[in-house]
Amino acid sequence: MAYSMKKGGKEVGPASVYAKPHTMSGEPAAFTSVTPPNMSDPANMDMSVNSYSNKRPAPTKTDGIKIRGTGAATKGVMARGPMA
Numbered sequence: 001m002a003y004s005m006k007k008g009g010k011e012v013g014p015a016s017v018y019a020k021p022h023t024m025s026g027e028p029a030a031f032t033s034v035t036p037p038n039m040s041d042p043a044n045m046d047m048s049v050n051s052y053s054n055k056r057p058a059p060t061k062t063d064g065i066k067i068r069g070t071g072a073a074t075k076g077v078m079a080r081g082p083m084a
Contacts, residue, residue, distance in 0.1 A: 061080060063080065064078035064079050064080040065078065065079050066079075067079045
């Protein structure tokens with residue numbers, strides 16, 4: 001039997017102490033293996049030397065709606081996300 005390793009009111013031991021892997025419906029979780037990218041391929045490597053890097057920048061987001069009342073906005077005039 002595994003014993004609890006609570007410290008400061010929080011469980012710090014292995015997860016098997018308090019819960020086995022499961023889905024939200026209570027069934028045992030099915031694990032799938034994930035293969036990592038081939039890092040020997042230069043296209044997949046992210047390297048940097050001082051301030052030089054080969055990482056490709058994320059594309060600029062262009063979706064969203066133009067918001068009103070921005071005046072002399074310096075940080076953008078587009079709104080993205082849930083607007084309720």
